Amino acid sequence: MNEKNFKSGFISVIGRPNVGKSTLLNALMGEKLVITSPKPQTTRNAIRCILNDGDSQVVFIDTPGLTKARNKLGDFMEQSVKSSLTDIEGIIYILEPEEEFGKTDLEIIELLKKQKVPIIALINKIDTIDKRKVLKTIENLASYGIFKEIIPISALKNDGIDIVKKEIKKLLPEGPPYFPTDQIIDQNERFIFSEIIREKILKATNDEVPHGTAVEILSVNQRPNKEILDIDATIFCEKKQHKGIIIGKDGKKLKNIGIQARKEIEKFLEKPVNLNLWVKVRENWRDKPFDLKDLGYKN
Ligand SMILES: Nc1nc2c(ncn2[C@@H]2O[C@H](COP(=O)(O)OP(=O)(O)OP(=O)(O)O)[C@@H](O)[C@H]2O)c(=O)[nH]1
Ligand SMILES: [Mg+2]
Incomplete structure (x- = not known):
């Protein structure tokens, strides 16, 4: 440098x-x-x-x-x-x-x-x-x-x-770097994982469903003595009916969202991942200050 x-x-x-x-x-x-x-x-x-x-x-x-x-x-x-x-x-x-x-x-x-x-x-x-x-x-x-x-x-x-x-x-004016020069994003891994999952929901669902979803990463654990990383996450949606749509017939849609997200997280981390997804309803969360904060949307 x-x-x-x-x-x-x-x-x-x-x-x-x-x-x-x-x-x-x-x-x-x-x-x-x-x-x-x-x-x-x-x-x-x-x-x-x-x-x-x-x-x-x-x-x-x-x-x-x-x-x-x-x-x-x-x-x-x-x-x-x-x-x-x-x-x-x-x-x-x-x-x-x-x-x-x-x-x-x-x-x-x-x-x-x-x-x-x-x-x-x-x-x-x-x-x-x-x-x-x-x-x-x-x-x-x-x-x-x-x-x-x-x-x-x-x-x-x-x-x-x-x-x-x-x-x-x-x-750009002359000046020192603001971030370490090996850093590429200002977000942590949990944010990146939740965004990848949300992207797969956006791509797999239509109409009002995708806009009302949020993803919370519950836990990220390295499995003892194994290379695999276990990630548990909850998908929140706004209506019971949306939950059904995200899960899909025989759970097929959710399974597919999980596969797509897991593959991309594995590519990002360059290691194998086991991703478990749950779907829960949080009515009207996009208009509730507590829920927004809880789901990471705070200034
Ligand atoms: N054909 C074509 N499609 C593009 C191009 N750039 C982006 N897209 C598509 O446009 C859509 C929207 O792209 P995004 O990058 O998500 O747009 P954005 O402005 O970040 O959208 P928001 O985050 O919703 O504000 C995606 O389907 C992209 O693949 C381009 O140069 N050509
Ligand atoms: Mg964008």
């Missing part, structure tokens, strides 16, 4: 739900660290991912999608985004190509106008959208005059990611 010219700083990644913020984070980090899904409001916490190279440390903050909060969990998520905008060196605003901006993006742009740090706009998912729409989006964004760079990318196909990294590095 070259102490003298070392650069470091925080960069917040914000945008509407489902535009690909977390996918971008994983692409920037070069490995899967945060969960993604085709459903909006996948990310619930501000999560710091730490990108280290020989002469810099960028701390990217993945944030929940900005949208109108419908419950106390939503308020918590919105608050996480707002707090991610302080003490940072720059902002990545990510959006999808649109002929015209919708209400939410217009509101985000208003929020961005008030920020004092440089903002880089990323137009994501260019692999799926026609060029004309992308050009129109660039034109629209440029008309605001608040973006330092406007870069079309595909986070999923890793297209344009190196350019983003280069532009971000330019924003």
Whole structure:
């Protein structure tokens, strides 16, 4: 590490739900660290991912999608985004190509106008959208005059990611690293395990079920004299009927969620895991301050 010219700083990644913020984070980090899904409001916490190279440390903050909060969990998520905008060196605003901006993006742009740090706009998912729409989006964004760079990318196909990294590095001031240079995320293993399980639920269920689930890791134990790690976790859902959906016919859905989650946790830890899942109902937990805190959603 070259102490003298070392650069470091925080960069917040914000945008509407489902535009690909977390996918971008994983692409920037070069490995899967945060969960993604085709459903909006996948990310619930501000999560710091730490990108280290020989002469810099960028701390990217993945944030929940900005949208109108419908419950106390939503308020918590919105608050996480707002707090991610302080003490940072720059902002990545990510959006999808649109002929015209919708209400939410217009509101985000208003929020961005008030920020004092440089903002880089990323137009994501260019692999799926026609060029004309992308050009129109660039034109629209440029008309605001608040973006330092406007870069079309595909986070999923890793297209344009190196350019983003280069532009971000330019924003960093000289300074020492904020985190140990071998640390890549500011969350503990229990959080990572619970997120992986939640991602598999999001991918396996539909409608209102996935949005009302939370996962609590009950215990993580190394089995004596064996390489295997035992993890016990509870999935909370909001209604009895949702419990049935998550468990599925003959327990098949829950079993499948467990298999998918176990495989990914094993890949992350590089060791065998035995994962036991239970499903419990906690009515209306997304609107109860005690439950929110208990499930880890606290500021
Ligand atoms: N085709 C395509 N799909 C993408 C791209 N980037 C993300 N996606 C998909 O878009 C969906 C949402 O991605 P996420 O990364 O979870 O989006 P997010 O902005 O973090 O969403 P929230 O956490 O809910 O706010 C997923 O199904 C991704 O696979 C891309 O460049 N191209
Ligand atoms: Mg996300």
